[in-house]
Amino acid sequence: MSELPLRAQLASVLGRSAAGLSRATGRGDGSVIGGRVALKVAPDLLGELSRGRRLALVSATNGKTTTTRLIAQALREFGGVATNEYGANMPTGHITALSSDKSAVNGVLEVDEKYLPQVIEATQPAFVVLMNLSRDQMDRASEINLLAKKWRTALGKTNTHVIANADDPLVAWAGLGAPNATWVSAGQRWKEDSWCCPECGGHLKRDTDPYWECPECGLARPRTTWSVDNDADTLVAPDGQRIKLQLNLPGDANRANAAIAAATAAGYGIHPERTIDRLREIKSVAGRYTSVVTMGVEVRLLLSKNPAGWLESFAVLDPPRVPVILAVNAQVPDGKDTSWLWDVDYRVLRDRRVFVMGERRTDLALRLETDGVPFEVADRVDEVLGRLKSERPDITKVDVIANYTAFQQIRTAYGRVQ
Structure with a gap:
């Protein structure tokens, strides 16, 4: 140059x-x-x-x-x-x-x-x-x-x-x-x-x-x-x-x-x-698709910030026996309007264990309830893992889908994994 x-x-x-x-x-x-x-x-x-x-x-x-x-x-x-x-x-x-x-x-x-x-x-x-x-x-x-x-x-x-x-x-x-x-x-x-x-x-x-x-x-x-x-x-x-x-x-x-x-x-x-x-050398991007092992469980991180992104994340979820954690915030980088949650079809999650987290988890919980998806509320990923391990000691994997700031908070909790 x-x-x-x-x-x-x-x-x-x-x-x-x-x-x-x-x-x-x-x-x-x-x-x-x-x-x-x-x-x-x-x-x-x-x-x-x-x-x-x-x-x-x-x-x-x-x-x-x-x-x-x-x-x-x-x-x-x-x-x-x-x-x-x-x-x-x-x-x-x-x-x-x-x-x-x-x-x-x-x-x-x-x-x-x-x-x-x-x-x-x-x-x-x-x-x-x-x-x-x-x-x-x-x-x-x-x-x-x-x-x-x-x-x-x-x-x-x-x-x-x-x-x-x-x-x-x-x-x-x-x-x-x-x-x-x-x-x-x-x-x-x-x-x-x-x-x-x-x-x-x-x-x-x-x-x-x-x-x-x-x-x-x-x-x-x-x-x-x-x-x-x-x-x-x-x-x-x-x-x-x-x-x-x-x-x-x-x-x-x-x-x-x-x-x-x-x-x-x-x-x-x-x-x-x-x-x-x-x-083919790339396995994750800024924490996206990264898996970390904690409490003996592989936790895979997926970022989804709008209806199109959530649809793509649902398409790569593991089989229904693998629980999923959904986390939603509404800070400035996310957009404060969570009405987009109603554009997502959550019925695909009916056959799996679902946990909701994040600052706007009640918005997400209402949306899941409307789609007939059973859910449980939690504050942290390790809390969810503790519950699961007490009920299913053999559990080995959990998927996490989170919007932007919720994803960054979870990623930071694991040392900002790449």
């Missing part, structure tokens, strides 16, 4: 110092405060740090952190990668990530959906990676059709290459605003936010999944060149080559993330077989 102007160099140094101090004093990982300090000194620093790099921006409602980690893992084939793969996904976090490795030519940045147009304009990325859009943090997030419109407008003003999930109509419509695109059939389990055409408002026709089209205006699913065969656990590349995935991350959602990552890495010149080899 090119040499930074003196003011930008000073801002970068001060930001790194603030981030290091934050880590040293145990106040956090420094990603946000480092960026804030740097921006005070050089408001245009994000653009300066991006110059001369090949950046990929990754945005979606679900899967941003995981897909960012997967793409970064693939790009390390070439050496260092500047990335915020642990989730600081606003411009302050981007500045910290880019400042931390100024020599890296390649970079992968997870970007909050609302900030994507701003970050596209500032960084002029080589690639923009889009996976899905669905309802999330309803008390403070923009309506998703408005987000899609902002994405589409921003992409129309740049020469970036879009890599996008053609199976999500909102994402496809936004991506069609870009001059260049690679389309991936990555699937869409949650469809409740995309029954209407984003172009004209007509009712979308979905006779054969994953194909969709609007009979009113003609908007239709773009032709894809990459796809996932979930039944065969296989990635299908543009030349027809079928590559076994065999990931260490569970579920269809992570197969979709891997397909998107492989398509992105191919844009950098990495063969998909090599990409998948590297992706």
Whole structure:
């Protein structure tokens, strides 16, 4: 990358110092405060740090952190990668990530959906990676059709290459605003936010999944060149080559993330077989999918922060004999409105032992009761394990599904497992 102007160099140094101090004093990982300090000194620093790099921006409602980690893992084939793969996904976090490795030519940045147009304009990325859009943090997030419109407008003003999930109509419509695109059939389990055409408002026709089209205006699913065969656990590349995935991350959602990552890495010149080899090395992402053993029981941690995410977590639960703990908070990072709980179908949990935890456990308990799901209330994971062990000394596994701050609290209790 090119040499930074003196003011930008000073801002970068001060930001790194603030981030290091934050880590040293145990106040956090420094990603946000480092960026804030740097921006005070050089408001245009994000653009300066991006110059001369090949950046990929990754945005979606679900899967941003995981897909960012997967793409970064693939790009390390070439050496260092500047990335915020642990989730600081606003411009302050981007500045910290880019400042931390100024020599890296390649970079992968997870970007909050609302900030994507701003970050596209500032960084002029080589690639923009889009996976899905669905309802999330309803008390403070923009309506998703408005987000899609902002994405589409921003992409129309740049020469970036879009890599996008053609199976999500909102994402496809936004991506069609870009001059260049690679389309991936990555699937869409949650469809409740995309029954209407984003172009004209007509009712979308979905006779054969994953194909969709609007009979009113003609908007239709773009032709894809990459796809996932979930039944065969296989990635299908543009030349027809079928590559076994065999990931260490569970579920269809992570197969979709891997397909998107492989398509992105191919844009950098990495063969998909090599990409998948590297992706198999990843077993967890910032605590997601991590298993820890405590009191002789394996506790697996799953993050789910909105209806689409909960649906994906239900799909990877172990057999019904394995109990599940559900934990919900409603702090600022989660969104204070928990009405989204009523959009989730919990009936799939009727045949298993269910425990509810978190600051808003009574909201969750009422929702489970309405769906006829028996539940028990608890304060902590170890309390649940103590109960279970007293009744079933042979129990070996428990799954935990939690939204963002509840997940972080549980993860911290186990030493912030990776």
